[in-house]
Amino acid sequence: MHIATLDVLRCPYCGGRLELVTSLFSRRDGDEIHDGILGCQCCVFPIVWGVPVLHLLEPSTAARDQVQAGRPDLARRTMFGLEDESQAVRFEAAAASESATYRELVDALGPTFEGGYFLYRFSDPTYIVADAVVRAVAGTVLRNGGRAVDLCGGSGHLTRSLLGISNPSPVLADLYFAKVWLARRFTAPGCEPICCDGNAPAPFARGAFRFAMCSDAFQYIWTKRQFIGEMARLIDGPGEPGAVLISHTHNERTWSPSHGQPLSPDGYRNLFETLEPRVFGEAGLFADVVRGGPLDLSRRDADDVLDRDPALTIIATSRADVLRRHATAAPRERRGELRINPLYAVAEDGDRLQLRLTFPSDDYEQEYGACRQYLPDSAIIERTAARALGEGRIPPDLAELARRRVILDLPARYY
Numbered sequence: 114m115h116i117a118t119l120d121v122l123r124c125p126y127c128g129g130r131l132e133l134v135t136s137l138f139s140r141r142d143g144d145e146i147h148d149g150i151l152g153c154q155c156c157v158f159p160i161v162w163g164v165p166v167l168h169l170l171e172p173s174t175a176a177r178d179q180v181q182a183g184r185p186d187l188a189r190r191t192m193f194g195l196e197d198e199s200q201a202v203r204f205e206a207a208a209a210s211e212s213a214t215y216r217e218l219v220d221a222l223g224p225t226f227e228g229g230y231f232l233y234r235f236s237d238p239t240y241i242v243a244d245a246v247v248r249a250v251a252g253t254v255l256r257n258g259g260r261a262v263d264l265c266g267g268s269g270h271l272t273r274s275l276l277g278i279s280n281p282s283p284v285l286a287d288l289y290f291a292k293v294w295l296a297r298r299f300t301a302p303g304c305e306p307i308c309c310d311g312n313a314p315a316p317f318a319r320g321a322f323r324f325a326m327c328s329d330a331f332q333y334i335w336t337k338r339q340f341i342g343e344m345a346r347l348i349d350g351p352g353e354p355g356a357v358l359i360s361h362t363h364n365e366r367t368w369s370p371s372h373g374q375p376l377s378p379d380g381y382r383n384l385f386e387t388l389e390p391r392v393f394g395e396a397g398l399f400a401d402v403v404r405g406g407p408l409d410l411s412r413r414d415a416d417d418v419l420d421r422d423p424a425l426t427i428i429a430t431s432r433a434d435v436l437r438r439h440a441t442a443a444p445r446e447r448r449g450e451l452r453i454n455p456l457y458a459v460a461e462d463g464d465r466l467q468l469r470l471t472f473p474s475d476d477y478e479q480e481y482g483a484c485r486q487y488l489p490d491s492a493i494i495e496r497t498a499a500r501a502l503g504e505g506r507i508p509p510d511l512a513e514l515a516r517r518r519v520i521l522d523l524p525a526r527y528y
């Protein structure tokens with residue numbers, strides 16, 4: 114972690130500033146702290162492999178004792194949950210390799226980690242809506258500077274959408290150490306990862322951010338009232354007002370897979386005491402994105418529209434320039450590697466590549482089949498065009514396939 118990040122961190126329990134305890138073990142390199150112990154007036158927390166672990170759940174306290182004993186190597190194993198020696202050795206060898214891919218490290222963490230479909234995340238329907246909404250809202254409120262935080266952001270797939278928008282670089286917070294560690298290395302390089310508990314107060318200072326978001330996780334938070342109060346506190350700073358975004362939270366009125374403990378649209382509205390929320394049905398936003406924009410955040414969905422949508426998006430802000438129409442097709446600089454979407458089977462045919470949409474399982478198709486609205490069943494790419502992708506260019510004849518997400522800008526060394 115960067116030493117300057119201490120300015121925005123606060124103890125989740127006493128609210129006090131956290132300082133590096135210099136009398137205890139630490140490993141630093143200039144302004145970066147790799148391993149060490151942070152202290153406030155009530156607690157001590159470990160920094161493990163550059164990630165502050167700001168909760169007191171079981172792995173954190175064990176890892177803290179290990180860092181304090183000068184064994185950051187053991188603390189890493191503890192936080193990654195690597196109890197089996199041979200698995201730990203395998204993971205550490207993979208992690209030490211510069212050329213290791215996200216997929217290889219996920220595999221090395223074992224079959225219970227990540228659970229499957231991460232490979233297809235960058236073109237799934239939930240992601241493409243959230244990405245468009247994040248770019249529109251964060252792009253507006255951070256236009257003149259300010260920082261973003263992605264709460265319960267997992268492996269940072271949407272934190273990636275904040276790179277280049279958030280200045281300083283975005284903060285990613287999640288309970289799962291391995292996920293935020295992977296995010297910093299692959300999915301959102303340069304983000305500042307924090308390991309913390311979404312059911313506890315957020316470990317940040319008031320007004321540390323101008324944009325706070327949480328995607329596809331809020332339905333699993335038990336302390337929803339506290340969580341929204343915390344999001345409002347985090348953006349309560351001087352200068353221009355910010356925005357809170359809850360994207361893809363489930364709806365108590367409509368069943369959905371992995372339901373969680375969702376609220377009704379009104380139940381969600383009631384959580385906001387200081388900001389005015391607007392609730393959107395995800396289906397309408399999805400249709401906007403598939404159409405190629407604009408993303409219409411000026412819409413007011415009727416109650417029956419909201420009631421029957423399994424997923425809701427909530428935006429709370431006092432700014433009028435957020436709740437309007439936003440262009441979605443804005444060209445953006447390339448961040449990673451241009452690749453053919455891994456949902457396509459590729460067959461060589463002379464000077465051409467034949468692509469065929471192929472789902473990894475029936476379950477995938479069941480849950481994410483709406484991607485057929487933008488992913489064509491088949492496509493043909495000239496070899497010369499495919500070579501241009503390898504050189505980091507999208508030739509004009511592939512622009513439409515890029516817009517339809519057949520061509521993706523994926524994190525470097527993703528798979």
Ligand SMILES: [Zn+2]
Pocket residue numbers: 124125126127128129153154155156
């Ligand atoms: Zn404290």
